[in-house]
Amino acid sequence: MSVTAAMPTDVPRAPQSPGAVALRRLLRHGNFRIGGTILGLIILAAIVGPWLWPLDPASQDLGHRLAVPVWSAKGTWLHPFGTDQLGRDYLARLLQGARVSLTIGFLTVLLSGVIGTGLGVAAGYFGGRIDVAINFLITIRLTLPVVLVALVVVAVYGGSLPTLIVVIGLLLWDRFAVVTRSATQQLASRDFIISAQAIGSSIPRILFVELLPNLIGPLVVVATIELAHAVLLEAALSFLGLGVKPPLSSWGLMVAEAKNQLLFRPWMIAIPGTPLVALVLAINLVGDAIRDAVAADGRA
């Protein structure tokens, strides 16, 4: 029998990478459409907002303290969302808060993702003593109460934006490590990794070219969980007065500053509280959709 007689006849029309397949499935997912729209709007507001609404979020106007928002009887378009106790424009502070929340969120996830993935892949691929040592590190990390440690560190070193990013980033890598470790263990026993070794691949090539692309699905899912986590943690720290320092704004800080007005001016809490809830909800919806899009892939 000649080899050409065995030439395969079933021709896949447009070669689709597994990533492209997952992306198409994602775009059709209802949760992704809702969550993605909200998330997109908040990101857009954070980027272009301070440019469209150029009032200085830190400039005080004591003559116009506690102005009511535009939808109240006495509201004016001068301050659509009113002003706070120091007469600062509430809309400008809200937009700056969006920047702060998202900056802290994305940079912490980047930092914790690199740390957690590095440790998880090393533990899962090399196994043995390295695995034991890294597992020990993960266990130690899990015994640390995140909020308490963050509070102590911020109390000692002060709550600047970089400090917050580093502290939260150094605390939230555990889930990345646990997930990538077990995913790597499963992949490392697959024959394509053994094949990669057999063709003489270097360890960096095996890890970055062969392994890592197969971890993108679970990594993105964990990243969304941790992004929501980091946003809430920043808000909580700022609420406790140990996060972002005034005059810089943050949604958590705005809620904290408004808590005395809860009964008399409830909108002052609702205005920063609503986008905070919406942001976390949107991130979780997107994460859900990504999990579906990636996990539903039955073809190896």
Place this chain on the structure above:
Amino acid sequence: MKPDALITVEGATKDYIVHAEGVRATLRALRGIDLTVRRGEVLAIVGESGCGKTTLSRLILGIEEPSAGHVSLEGKAATDYDRLARAALIQPIFQDPYSSLNPRMTIGQIIAAPLVVRGRGGRRERHTQVMDAMRQVGLAEHLRNAYPGQLSGGQRQRVAIARALIGEPEILVCDEPTSALDVSVQSQILNLIAELRARFSLTIVLISHNLAVVHHLADRVAVMYLGQIVESGPTEKIFASPRHHYTRALLDAILVPEAHRRLPRLTIDAEFPSPLTPPPGCAFHPRCPAADAVCREIDPPPVGDGDTRFRCHHPLPTPA
């Protein structure tokens, strides 16, 4: 060592520490394997699941080190080779082509990987070589940009073969290369392997439990049972007149596609002993029709007549 011995295995033993029901135990997967593979021949290793075939292939590939004994390729320990030198000498083909190809890489990237790893050739040169390799294994050109998920099992196994051969190795270790494939595709892949063997004068270690495949491809056969080679010799001789009762039983178990023919009557019962607690004496004695007191006490040493060797106290007679 014979001058033409390409792979030499001497007294290779492999132990694994396992935790069975919370108890640490030593699993002896290989118990003193002696084996030579000559340049240019096809050696088949046959035996039931769990007999150590795959462990032996991993030692030969240098993926694992023997607990005792030696495995050498061209006279040098398999684990002493640096990764590129070993890759240039020996390549594996795995059983399951759904597991052996990276789902995130295109077929072209997978086949080119051995060249990229060695830093050989420019982009254009590699492209030409990949195209050549794809043609040689009978893959259509446009599949270069496809992903493994879009290919059939047979196509995937062709990709695996192309990847193994693009670096022009001397030895191919095929671990059940067809058992995960549809019957209709199996013979295509076997013919391809046979054809490529002739074209590149490859030395092949073929691991299989399919004796029809072995009969078709192999020059010599080694029959494994519970981590030992119980019989080895030229394929024709083993198939015509086996000396070990286990070999006999394996041959009797071959199903012949013939109408109204009953299922073969097995001379051994179905139970395969646990390698954690191998039987004393000859490992095969609990299932052997010819076993007696000696077999229960003493592990038979390998004895040879000419080019066949077997481990049995009461070998089957040779036809005169």
